Amino acid sequence: MALENRSIALLIAPRGTEEREFVEPRQALEQAGANVTVISLETGPAHTNNNDLDPGNSYAVDEIFANVSADRFDGLVIPGGSVGADKLRASRDAVQFVRAFFEAGKPVGAICHAPWLLVEAGVLKGRTITSFPSIRTDIENAGGNWVDEEVVVDKGLVTSRKPDDLPAFCAKLIEEFEEGRHSSQAARD
Amino acid sequence: MALENRSIALLIAPRGTEEREFVEPRQALEQAGANVTVISLETGPAHTNNNDLDPGNSYAVDEIFANVSADRFDGLVIPGGSVGADKLRASRDAVQFVRAFFEAGKPVGAICHAPWLLVEAGVLKGRTITSFPSIRTDIENAGGNWVDEEVVVDKGLVTSRKPDDLPAFCAKLIEEFEEGRHSSQAARD
Numbered sequence: 520m521a522l523e524n525r526s527i528a529l530l531i532a533p534r535g536t537e538e539r540e541f542v543e544p545r546q547a548l549e550q551a552g553a554n555v556t557v558i559s560l561e562t563g564p565a566h567t568n569n570n571d572l573d574p575g576n577s578y579a580v581d582e583i584f585a586n587v588s589a590d591r592f593d594g595l596v597i598p599g600g601s602v603g604a605d606k607l608r609a610s611r612d613a614v615q616f617v618r619a620f621f622e623a624g625k626p627v628g629a630i631c632h633a634p635w636l637l638v639e640a641g642v643l644k645g646r647t648i649t650s651f652p653s654i655r656t657d658i659e660n661a662g663g664n665w666v667d668e669e670v671v672v673d674k675g676l677v678t679s680r681k682p683d684d685l686p687a688f689c690a691k692l693i694e695e696f697e698e699g700r701h702s703s704q705a706a707r708d
Numbered sequence: 709m710a711l712e713n714r715s716i717a718l719l720i721a722p723r724g725t726e727e728r729e730f731v732e733p734r735q736a737l738e739q740a741g742a743n744v745t746v747i748s749l750e751t752g753p754a755h756t757n758n759n760d761l762d763p764g765n766s767y768a769v770d771e772i773f774a775n776v777s778a779d780r781f782d783g784l785v786i787p788g789g790s791v792g793a794d795k796l797r798a799s800r801d802a803v804q805f806v807r808a809f810f811e812a813g814k815p816v817g818a819i820c821h822a823p824w825l826l827v828e829a830g831v832l833k834g835r836t837i838t839s840f841p842s843i844r845t846d847i848e849n850a851g852g853n854w855v856d857e858e859v860v861v862d863k864g865l866v867t868s869r870k871p872d873d874l875p876a877f878c879a880k881l882i883e884e885f886e887e888g889r890h891s892s893q894a895a896r897d
Contacts, residue, residue: 534760534761535760535790568761571723571724571794572723572724572757572761572791601724601790601791601794602760602790605790605821605842605843606842608842608845609841609842632794635846638845638849639845652798653794653795653797653798654794656797656827656828656850657827657846657849660827660846660849660850661845661849
């Protein structure tokens with residue numbers, strides 16, 4: 520299988536992660552053979568939402584940021600949800616964890632409001648990405664080049680706009696995680 | 709009364725505005741004698757939240773942005789809530805409405821995640837403000853000077869961090885709305 524023996528980190532906030540953006544990448548990655556580890560700010564269960572505000576289901580957390588190193592993983596996926604992404608970006612541990620993937624040139628996927636964590640990690644200068652359109656200005660102010668496309672791949676960084684883009688997002692995630700490290704993915708200041 | 713004959717615009721999103729940040733400024737302004745007009749993206753009722761995700765009460769909407777001009781008002785208050793502020797900033801009408809207050813040098817209050825609308829309106833260059841801490845980077849990337857204080861007043865722009873700051877926020881709003889226009893509040897590019 521494409522991702523056999525690959526270990527992927529999948530983030531979830533204690534509350535407010537968009538359910539489909541968590542569930543569908545996990546399913547696609549596991550079906551491709553990856554080992555997926557769910558990482559959050561605190562031990563679970565984590566409570567998801569749909570359309571930002573409607574309560575979704577709850578999910579187990581495998582690890583918390585304080586106890587886990589990015590070294591263990593071959594790639595990272597960050598789901599959106601306004602509140603979930605806002606809570607994750609407020610954690611220094613979460614932001615350092617995300618930044619470590621860029622420093623190591625490992626592939627990263629971020630959908631919807633998740634690029635706020637890339638703003639916070641300071642890794643967007645000169646990168647071309649998409650996101651939920653409401654945060655375009657934050658991405659441009661952070662030095663990113665924002666485009667309105669279903670899925671964008673820029674040297675190992677895979678981004679999409681919203682839940683409807685998930686099939687394209689998941690397909691590109693699998694391609695990039697199979698391909699592995701990109702030296703030009705490394706964080707630039 | 710301090711704000712007799714003053715007309716104040718108070719924004720609310722169709723969903724996701726933080727309830728206390730809507731209710732408490734309205735009550736304080738009305739008690740000071742102001743006429744408060746509630747403005748949203750669509751006709752009401754608007755559904756608020758508490759702590760970003762817990763359902764709050766619903767409130768009537770007086771006007772929608774498409775039908776109302778900033779000229780009618782002496783001041784503006786923008787409540788937070790991650791989802792509510794994110795929905796408001798995504799509306800061109802809402803952002804132009806906010807920007808018009810800066811262009812006219814009229815006092816503006818913004819609390820919690822509401823400064824995202826100031827980022828979107830492009831009015832933060834050189835301004836000193838506070839906000840919910842998670843969006844500090846977005847404010848700094850937009851050219852603002854971020855400080856961690858209960859309430860900050862910078863030439864007619866009143867900002868606070870969170871619901872706990874509401875007493876200080878409301879007191880300063882009333883002072884600034886009584887004082888009226890600041891020529892140096894005008895939007896700078």
